[in-house]
Amino acid sequence: MPDTSPLHRDYPYTFRFLNTDLHLRDEPCHHTEHALRQLIVNRRKRTVTRATAIIPGSKQSLFAKVQRLDSFQSKVRVTFCTPRRNGRFDWPLEELQNTLQAQHRGVQMPALQGFGYTRGGLGLAQDYFLITQLLEGYTDGAKWLAEHPGQIETFIRKAFDLLDSLTRRNISHMDFWAGNLMQPADVQCPLMAIDFENCFSRPTLYPSETLGFQLGFFYHREIYRFITEARYDMLVEDYLKQKPPVSMADFDKVYQVSKHTHLGRKERREVFLQGRVMFG
Known part of the structure; x- marks a missing residue:
């Protein structure tokens, strides 16, 4: 993924807890902040590669998808937003990029509400978060x-x-x-x-x-x-x-x-x- 500064401008609110930074489109309410903290704590206790969670909010609930990076090379590439040798990005960045493109082009889909990652050893990305609108109903x-x-x-x-x-x-x-x-x-x-x-x-x-x-x-x-x-x-x-x-x-x-x-x-x-x- 190229320059990420425009992306951060579209998602200006940074939620920080423990070693996790999440970039959000809207400022989270108290209920959302509590649920995000709980999600981050739960991820520290678990080793499963992928997990999903509903993030309740006072006005809008969210849906979080979390993916653990499985290799040192992947952690380095995702941290610095660099591609593989074949020019493709690792799956979490691929999903972020494709989701943004689909949303920009008017695809019928839940809106992207945020993204970010937890830093592990050496400050490298460990868990990658993608947060979308919850499709209630x-x-x-x-x-x-x-x-x-x-x-x-x-x-x-x-x-x-x-x-x-x-x-x-x-x-x-x-x-x-x-x-x-x-x-x-x-x-x-x-x-x-x-x-x-x-x-x-x-x-x-x-x-x-x-x-x-x-x-x-x-x-x-x-x-x-x-x-x-x-x-x-x-x-x-x-x-x-x-x-x-x-x-x-x-x-x-x-x-x-x-x-x-x-x-x-x-x-x-x-x-x-x-x-x-x-x-x-």
């Missing part, structure tokens, strides 16, 4: 479908609308599955996207392959439980008719694989960057 799509399986096709069509909205804004969400789509209480309202860690915020040279992965992966994660593959393929076909022409040969070679095979982070990036599925 929303349920993640995986849980919602378990309770409303009869509305699977409505959910799929809304998911495709959201995917189309992301694509138009040059956001390629490479972890596009039901659990990362938030369903509001009012089913007529659009879905919201969360978790922009594994995303790209620039156009791909391989749009057909990338779309093939996203739609195949969406089916592979949860959706296959509620609909037949043949019916899902028909919904995908209807969706593609509404879009600019897609190279079906390029689309299908990735779509068919990703419907039935789990592709990890690295494999997903290969689809976006090289237009092919690679394993190992």
Whole structure:
């Protein structure tokens, strides 16, 4: 991530407690400060890599996602905001950068409210915090479908609308599955996207392959439980008719694989960057 001074101007309130600095968009109320302190204390006691927590507030509640950095090299890079050799940043900074880009481009998503990290040995980053608006009244799509399986096709069509909205804004969400789509209480309202860690915020040279992965992966994660593959393929076909022409040969070679095979982070990036599925 380049110069961070504009970012700090947008998040001007610094909350400091123990060895943690959090940069917030708004000055926290007493209830929020208490909850943040408790979250920081709890993280000092635990060694799990990732954790989430709800931060209650008198006016607005927040949602915190905390990730522990797993290597000395990662801690150094995140502390000094430097990329890896391949030009990509470590996952916490990737998520921060992608979240900011998506928010700036008007994606349907919870607003970013803050970020920061806990310093460990040698003053290096240890736990990275990303704090967003809490989507009260929303349920993640995986849980919602378990309770409303009869509305699977409505959910799929809304998911495709959201995917189309992301694509138009040059956001390629490479972890596009039901659990990362938030369903509001009012089913007529659009879905919201969360978790922009594994995303790209620039156009791909391989749009057909990338779309093939996203739609195949969406089916592979949860959706296959509620609909037949043949019916899902028909919904995908209807969706593609509404879009600019897609190279079906390029689309299908990735779509068919990703419907039935789990592709990890690295494999997903290969689809976006090289237009092919690679394993190992």
